[in-house]
Amino acid sequence: MSPLLEVRDVRMHFPVRTGLFFSPKKHVKSVDGVTLSVKPGETLGLVGESGCGKSTLGKVIAGLYRPTSGEIRLDDFPVSGLSNRQRLPFRRDIQMIFQDPSESLNQRLTVGQILEEPFAIHNIGERPERRRRARELLDRVGLPYSAMDRFPFEFSGGQRQRIGIARAIALKPRLIICDEPVSALDVSIQGQVLNLLLDLQKEMGLAYLFIAHDLSVVRHMSDRVAIMYLGKIVELGDADAVYRRPLHAYTRALISAIPSHTPGSKGNRIIIPGDLPSPIDPPPGCAFGHRNRSPRHHESVERPPVFREVEPERWILDCPCCRLRG
Numbered sequence: 001m002s003p004l005l006e007v008r009d010v011r012m013h014f015p016v017r018t019g020l021f022f023s024p025k026k027h028v029k030s031v032d033g034v035t036l037s038v039k040p041g042e043t044l045g046l047v048g049e050s051g052c053g054k055s056t057l058g059k060v061i062a063g064l065y066r067p068t069s070g071e072i073r074l075d076d077f078p079v080s081g082l083s084n085r086q087r088l089p090f091r092r093d094i095q096m097i098f099q100d101p102s103e104s105l106n107q108r109l110t111v112g113q114i115l116e117e118p119f120a121i122h123n124i125g126e127r128p129e130r131r132r133r134a135r136e137l138l139d140r141v142g143l144p145y146s147a148m149d150r151f152p153f154e155f156s157g158g159q160r161q162r163i164g165i166a167r168a169i170a171l172k173p174r175l176i177i178c179d180e181p182v183s184a185l186d187v188s189i190q191g192q193v194l195n196l197l198l199d200l201q202k203e204m205g206l207a208y209l210f211i212a213h214d215l216s217v218v219r220h221m222s223d224r225v226a227i228m229y230l231g232k233i234v235e236l237g238d239a240d241a242v243y244r245r246p247l248h249a250y251t252r253a254l255i256s257a258i259p260s261h262t263p264g265s266k267g268n269r270i271i272i273p274g275d276l277p278s279p280i281d282p283p284p285g286c287a288f289g290h291r292n293r294s295p296r297h298h299e300s301v302e303r304p305p306v307f308r309e310v311e312p313e314r315w316i317l318d319c320p321c322c323r324l325r326g
Helices: 054-062 084-092 111-121 127-140 145-149 157-169 187-204 215-221 239-244 249-256 287-291 297-302
Strands: 005-018 023-038 043-047 069-074 094-097 175-179 207-212 224-229 232-238 306-311 314-318
Touching (some): 023 207, 023 232, 043 054, 043 215, 054 094, 054 175, 054 207, 084 094, 094 157, 111 127, 111 157, 127 157, 187 215, 224 239, 224 249, 232 249, 232 306
Parallel strands (some): 043 207, 043 224, 094 175
Antiparallel strands (some): 005 023, 005 069, 224 232, 232 314
16 A cells, blocks of 8 residues: 655754854754655554654644655655645645644634634635534534534633544544644543544544554554654554564663553563753764663664664664664
8 A cells, every 4th residue: 555644764953053143053853864654544653752853753744844854745745845835735634633732722712713714724615614514523523512602711621632633634634643632631531532533533534643652552543653762763663563572672661661451560661771862962873772871882883773674564773782683
């Protein structure tokens, strides 16, 4: 099956202004050479520590940032180099659900106005038609019609996220970028929102790029999973295969932190030493091997790690520090 979305060696570097005249001297390498793809109807989970660049990557794909370099293709058509005007038709196909609905929803607009806005921007229907569609969206996400004339701040966090989901599906997109969609919600509500996303995926044939730091949630939602560390993908493959037999040391450490549901089980959690290195001045060679003080780190400096397929449909950032054997 041909991919719906292809991300090819994408970089997103933000200039840091320093010095007497505030001239840009260095760059924050939030995304540093990422390659991945998403197939129609599948969910690709994107996991990593806070600050690894996963949310920035999602915003680059959604067109909120223009990448420093690299290419993003939708149905094999390059979209990353388009202007905002040229990209407008493609925005129907790629939508985004944000982490905090209280910040992503305009508090000065009613829910009806928020849901009608996408149709107005794309010149779809007249006012009565837009209002009818907005009511249908509310019904689809499990909210009453009375919500139309109320404001977002009048709702609970879970209800606001349902409004955000309704807005995301309004234009019938093919890909939705879910940026930590349940991390700001109570645990009792998270399952309801995740089940809603799964139901909508079945009904509409949606593909998801599901960004999260909770590996148990990602495993529940994803067909494939990509592990991100300091702006790079270090492992990518079938979700069950990655969780069952990780091939990268960083993936193994993350998986070891998943709480066990077996009473009395202590598990074998791997403690990652130190902090995430600075994305402004990343260490040479393998960044995770440097953090772990691996005795083989010098080899990765001499031969920089390469992202390659080491098994069918299994990709890792291959280096002597972190590749696991067996």
